[in-house]
Structures are given as C-alpha cells and as structure tokens.
Amino acid sequence: MTRKPRTSTPMPIPSLAKVFEALSDESRLAIVQLLLDGESRTAGQIAESVSLPASTCSYHLSKLLNAGITVCRVEGTHRFPVLRRAELDDHFPGLLDLIRQGAPVRA
Template identity: 80%
Template sequence: MTRAPRTSTAKPIPDLAGVFDVLSDETRLAIVQLLLDGELRTAGQIADLVSMPTSTCSYHLSKLLSSGITVCRVEGTRRFPVLRRSELENEFPGLLELIRIAPLPVSRGH
C-alpha cells in the first residue's frame, strides 16, 4: 500500500530580521532561489545543482527548515524541502521575486 505524502509541521515564519539572518548566507539564498520553481528535489539533487557536498547542503537545508522558511515533504523514504512560498509572500510581499532575480555566483563549492 502506498502512503500519501506527509509534510512536516511548519515552524512560525520568522520576522524580517530572522529571514535576513537565514538568507544572509549565499548558499541558503541559492537554495531558496532553486526551490522557487516548486520542483521536488532531494538534498542530494539540490547539492548537485548548487555544486556542494550533500552533507553541506543538508546543513543549509536544516537551517532553512528550523527557521520556518521551508517544510519537509516526506514520500516513502524520500524527503523533499519545500519553500513556504505563499506564507512568505503574504508576510513579505516582493521578497521572493527579489530572490528570484538576484544574481548569484555560479560556483558555490563550500
């Protein structure tokens, strides 16, 4: 029997200073920029796309999750970080568009 996908309980959306604190790291900013397209990707897939080890990417994904910027969608044994797009847009109109168009360095190998 196939289980329906589950999503982790969302933490409260941080205040603007908290959002800026979490997104002040260019790696996390790049991850959020990638998540804006809404595609489900594992930590390993995201790590490949942002050119970093999976363990480093997982660290940054956990920061995004614990801050309330993302939630975790679970499908079987796979976990997918999902941006809380509508909540962030409601709380901070225009922020995600600024992130979407922000130029970021091509290589982030941390």
C-alpha cells in the same frame, strides 16, 4: 496500500530579521533560488545543483527548515525540501520576487 505524502509541521514564520539572517548565507540563498521553480528535489539533488557537498547542503537545508523558510515533504523514504511560498508571500510581499530576480548565486 499507497501512503499519502506528508509534510513536516512548519515552524512559525520568523521575523524579517530572522529571514534575512537565514538568507544572508550565499549557499542558502542559492538553495532558495533553486527551490523557487517548485520542482521536487532531494537534498542530494539540491547539493549537486548548487555545487555543495551533501553534508554541507544538509546543514544549510536544516537552517532553512528551522528558520521557517521551508518545510520537508516526505514520500516513503524520500524527503523533499519545499519553500513555504504562500506564507512567505503573505508575510513578506515581494521578497521571493526579489530573490528570483536577483543574479544567480554561486555557492
């Protein structure tokens, strides 16, 4: 029997101030820029892509999850952070476009 992927229950969309607070860290901003392409990546793959130690990346992914910017999709034993693109676009039109157009951030 194949299990369907499940997604964590998303946090409510935070205020713009909370979103900016979460994105004010260069490492978290780099992670969001990476997630904008929609590809599924594990925390380890994200850590490697943004040049962070796995434990530090996990900390930042937790901050993004708790801020309501991402959700976690679970497939078996794998967890994939996913950007809440539609909700963020609905509440903060243009924000993700600005992040996408910004210069690449190095963690």
